Amino acid sequence: NAxxxxxxxxxxxKTGQSMTLQCAQDMNHNSMYWYRQDPGMGLRLIxxxxxxxxxxxxxxxxxxxxxxxxxxxxxLRLESAAPSQTSVYFCASSPRDLQFxxxxxxxxxx
Amino acid sequence: GENxxxxxxxxxxxxGDSAVIKCxxxxxxxxxxxxxxxxxxxxPQLIIDIRSNVGEKKDQRIAVTLNKTAKHFSLHITETQPExxxxxxxxxxxxxSYDKVIFGPGTSLSVIP
Numbered sequence: 001n002a003x004x005x006x007x008x009x010x011x012x013x014k015t016g017q018s019m020t021l022q023c024a025q026d027m028n029h030n031s032m033y034w035y036r037q038d039p040g041m042g043l044r045l046i047x048x049x050x051x052x053x054x055x056x057x058x059x060x061x062x063x064x065x066x067x068x069x070x071x072x073x074x075x076l077r078l079e080s081a082a083p084s085q086t087s088v089y090f091c092a093s094s095p096r097d098l099q100f101x102x103x104x105x106x107x108x109x110x
Numbered sequence: 111g112e113n114x115x116x117x118x119x120x121x122x123x124x125x126g127d128s129a130v131i132k133c134x135x136x137x138x139x140x141x142x143x144x145x146x147x148x149x150x151x152x153x154p155q156l157i158i159d160i161r162s163n164v165g166e167k168k169d170q171r172i173a174v175t176l177n178k179t180a181k182h183f184s185l186h187i188t189e190t191q192p193e194x195x196x197x198x199x200x201x202x203x204x205x206x207s208y209d210k211v212i213f214g215p216g217t218s219l220s221v222i223p
Binding site for chain 2: 090
């Protein structure tokens with residue numbers, strides 16, 4: 001099992017550009033999450049999906065959209081990137097309680 | 111909504127000493143409290159968790175205690191080793207259909223050889 005995978009690993013964007021971060025899990029988990037991690041601020045929840053077909057806002061959803069494409073895949077889209085969105089993005093999945101994290105995507109917006 | 115505070119933000123200990131990290135939560139309905147360890151440049155990984163029907167849980171050198179009345183829980187690491195150096199995150203969750211987990215801001219632990 002690959003666990004939770006994310007693509008790309010690194011990305012540099014210019015202000016105003018759009019992009020989609022991809023996440024997939026092969027553990028048959030119902031719940032999936034997107035977090036951003038900034039120095040000194042821990043992991044902040046952007047969006048989550050408790051089950052296939054549902055998505056909900058987390059703590060910091062502004063500037064992002066998500067799609068739960070199927071049970072395996074949960075994507076995060078930045079429609080118009082801003083420098084404030086420079087961060088490390090982690091996807092996670094969960095069968096119920098504990099979470100399994102992907103390797104992260106380091107995004108820089110110039 | 112839930113808010114999780116964590117102290118201290120940084121902690122340095124001598125190898126072999128104990129380390130204690132404390133977290134408080136605001137939502138009295140939270141019933142699951144995991145701890146994650148994140149080494150530099152890597153993903154967070156679960157090291158121990160506790161549910162609200164248990165007051166203490168141990169796993170070798172790591173233990174977690176929970177005080178539901180005071181709404182705080184703590185991570186205890188005994189006989190610290192250099193490889194324990196990392197950032198540690200606590201989290202709290204209310205198991206509902208929303209399935210949301212809120213993390214504390216993290217504690218950077220340095221174990222000095």
